[in-house]
Amino acid sequence: MSFCPTPHQAMVHSWFLRLNSISANMEWWGAVEGETDEFLMRRLASEFGIRFKVIYPAKGKDNLLKKLPGYNRSAHDRPWFVLIDLDRSFACAPEALKKWLPERSEMMIFKIAVRSIESWLMADRENFAKFFRVPLKSIPESPDDLENPKKRIIQLMEKSSSSIIRNDMIPTRGSGRKVGKLYSTQIQRFLMPGDTYWQLEKAMLHSESLSKCITNIRRFIGK
């Protein structure tokens, strides 16, 4: 005898969960590729009053994709938020979604940032320019179109009028890395709530990918 639910049972089951579960005091589970994504996820959570029980840093995209089916099963009866970069894996997010998570659990929010969450950061153009001291006109109007947003951020930093920002964000010659020593710390600071720092509402104006993510969260939590 199989213990697997019939499609009808599964539907009723998930309906039941949806009605029951997504209450304000429920704790969420999260998973991200790395540190900067975690800072962003925590920031989004604070915007919507979401409390995380834990956020798992996967240490790389491949690791996260490997664990995704497990997280998805767990999302049958607890809310999950998983954030991943599209990078250059697929032409568009729906295509990646079909491959990475063809059957999403009811309480799983799985968001693919186009092409990476760095474009979401740049999308608040004004505050990005102010915080990192770069000319506003140098920041792309639609960062979602960038092939490699992280690389663009580092290129933009070359134009920063602040030597602190340049030293922290740009890798030194010979370091062989893509970012500077304090890249992640500076991104963390930029994502701290504050008037001159990153603002969700402003960023949504310049990133369709981020707007979709937010719409999704709102629908999910009924706000």
Place this chain on the structure above:
Amino acid sequence: MKLHFTHLRLRNWRNFTEVDIKLQKRVFLVGPNASGKSNLIDVFRFLNDLVKPGGGFVSAVNNRGGVSSIRCLAARRKSNIEVSVKIGNDNKPELWEYSLVFSQDKNRIPKIKGEVVKKSGEVILERPKDEEQDDAELLRQTHLEQTQSNRNFKEVFDFFRRIYYLHIVPQIIRHPDRIIIARNDPYGSDFLSQIANLTEGRRKQRLKKIENALRKVVPQLSDLTFEIDAVGKPHIKAKYHNWRPNAGWQTESTFSDGTLRLTGILWALFGAKGPVLLEEPELSLHPGAVKYLPQMFAMAQKRTVNQMVISSHSYDMFTDEGIGLDETILLIPGSEKTEVKAASDDKDLRTLLEEGLVLADVILPYTAPSDGSQLVFAFE
């Protein structure tokens, strides 16, 4: 501008027949157990021992078991040992160069074979001169350690004096009664007296900074303070908020290993005036804190410490994407000697990282013990 070690050259030092590496301001030493991470760090402690009060050349060598135990096993029996460093700043990486070559005499007493100091490439000291060769006493003292003869390169002396090594062994802090408290003890038996020796104002200030940092990892801790007990012994104590219904005071004897070790690291970072040597700072710390240590070190370097040499084999430490390959020094043991090179000099590693792999995934297996799996069969 503050100085830092910019280059290190060794011959026949411990398990290294030859080392020739550039040093950045933040240096990570990575290698399997017994690959010589501590031996490499020990070179800087040796330089500090040359110049510290009560130190000097002969005691620095003898405290390490004499020439025969310092000399690399792979070296010929009578080979010289050489320690050579360049010191400078970003503008002038080769401002100073100090080299010491030594061996031992027939009675196994350490003997200086060469001592050279260069300033901006120009030799300002080169000895022993011919007339010194017959005087055994002269060959047992560096000019560096003597105030009369180091006048022209006092900056080097001062720089070596400020090298700071603290490797807190929690058990030693907790049970100092069982251990003789040694001055400048690297294992921390004098850690509490170091705190006691500060003026009250500076001590309070530094403990406050340490408390603020500690609370990020141990949020239930507050009121980190210093006190001298009834019998005159120094202690640090703090309130722990979820220990009992009312916050309870605890002293260092009940602090956790991780809290004590982090306190030591922070103490070094907030107070050291010269290069700081840290051995496996990840010990007893949660991975969730370890992964932020490289960023914390980089921040600390902006404010206080100019140079840090850190040994580690923590996966979490090397997930930091800002660690430069030129900051990462790999120790790869062979049958007789250990190869030492910067990760930036390895083309294969560079290629793997280009492919988007995490540094930890690339370098840790690379420096892993080749027969680690055999450990299991010890019980077969």
